[in-house]
Every structure is written in C-alpha cells, then in structure tokens.
Amino acid sequence: MPIQLCCPICHESLATTPSGVCCPGSHQFDRARQGYLNLLPSHKKKSKQPGDDNDMVAARARFLSKGHYQPVVNKLVELIHHVGGHVGGEKIRILDAGCGEGFYTAEIQQKVSGSDVCGVDISKPAILSACRRSKDIEWLVASVSQLPLMGNQFDVIISVFSRTDWQEFARLLKPGGHVLMVTPGQHHLLALRQLIYQDVRPYPEDKRVQDLPENLSLVNSEEVKECMVLEGAETIMDLLTMTPHYWHVKPEQKEKLEQLTSLECELEMRVSVLQKR
Incomplete structure (x- = not known):
C-alpha cells in the first residue's frame, strides 16, 4: 500500500489521479514534472517563499554530498534497523519531517531495504533539489506543523535539525x-x-524532549562525534551558508573565512530516540 496522503484543506484521504491527487471534496493537486506534490496551501504560508532559499539549498547539497555528515547517516540507519525490528515481514514506513534537500532521506531509503519513504519540507527549492536525489521517494512541499498525511501509518519519523511538532x-x-x-x-x-x-x-541541551505529550517517551539518546577536515574555501563557505550562523557573520569575518584553505571542525550531534506508547 502506498503512503496515504490527506487533503491539506479538508483532511480527507487523497486518491491518485492521472495528473496528481484528489480528495472526495474535489480538491485537486497536480504532481509537478519533477515528481513532487505541493500540498502547502497559499493561505498557510507565512512568507512568499518559506524555508531555505536557493543558496542555502545548493550549499547544503554540495557539502553533504562530500560525505562529511556520513557518520550521522550511519547512526540513523543503525537505529532504524534496531527499532524497526517489530515490523516483521512488512515494509518499514519512514517519514523525514523537514527533509531539506533530501540527503538523509535518500541515503536512508537506499540503505534500509524494503522501506517506503516520504520526505516533507516547507521549502520548494529544497524539494526540487531532493527530487534530483531520488525518484523512489514521495516528496512533498508541506509544513511540519500540518503534515498532509493520514495517521497511524509510519514506523519511524526522522527529524534532523528541524522543528518538531510532537502532536x-x-x-x-x-x-x-x-x-x-x-x-x-x-x-x-x-x-x-x-x-x-x-x-x-x-550549545544548550535541547529541551524539546522535556515537553512531550503523554503518549511519547524518550527511550534512548546517543552522541555522534567526529573531527571533520574541510579542504578548500568553497567547502568551508558551504558549511557556513547551510547554518544559521550565516546570518550573523560580518563582512570582514566572511572575507577571512573565504581565505582559509582548510579547517578542522567538530561534528557533534545527539540522536534522541522516542517511542509512541
């Protein structure tokens, strides 16, 4: 059974049509030629182009494609295999909520055999980039706070440096x-x-795990640590551009960074595992 979508307007189930999807209330959404569905109604947008812009998406795609964050992918795949054991012979269904340009989503889809994967992001440039990574993933432009998906269908939800909506x-x-x-x-x-x-x-400890609904509980937390050796000014600037620090850098600091030929930099991330009771 394919991933079950729901209408972002009336919340009824969406059925496949020759051009895209449609609900019983006749709300229709065409599938773009690149393969994604835009399920973010215009009245739900807080800006004309929400989410990451083209420059941030391109920088992230270049940087992540060089493998610097591969240890994070490996840890996620390891944990998915561990927590997904209860699925048995069925396909494991995975949602990447806030998938960006699809690096983690595509890597996980390739490394977790027998998986149905959906990637959602509010940024249209990010989803366009994600479509170039894989044609076997259901890519959606949508908000994490109002996901156009039917309930009780996913085995694992991934959230990498993205906002979370526990409900x-x-x-x-x-x-x-x-x-x-x-x-x-x-x-x-x-x-x-x-x-x-x-x-x-x-960085302060993330406090989101202290504000969980009653049916979600923290069951494990692990760290991923590596020392990255970044070669070349382009790689260093790409890392800067894909982070929020880009908006705080001063012109003279940016010029100094552009002159660097290498940088040893810490990769230190925490993976928190939560379970629905």
Missing part, C-alpha cells in the same frame, strides 16, 4: 513507532563558531 508526530506514528531526532551537541562546529563570535558558548 503531529504522535498522530502519524503507529503504536510502538519511533521518532529519531538529531540535534546539535554542545561543541558542534566549535571551530567555525570561534571564527565568527567573540564569546562562544556550548
């Missing part, structure tokens, strides 16, 4: 399903941040 995640998960949330560790990208800020403080 939506709990609605979409099957009983016993899991959320894998990736957040920055205290010293993530410390060397880069030291080049930008005078006073560099450790």
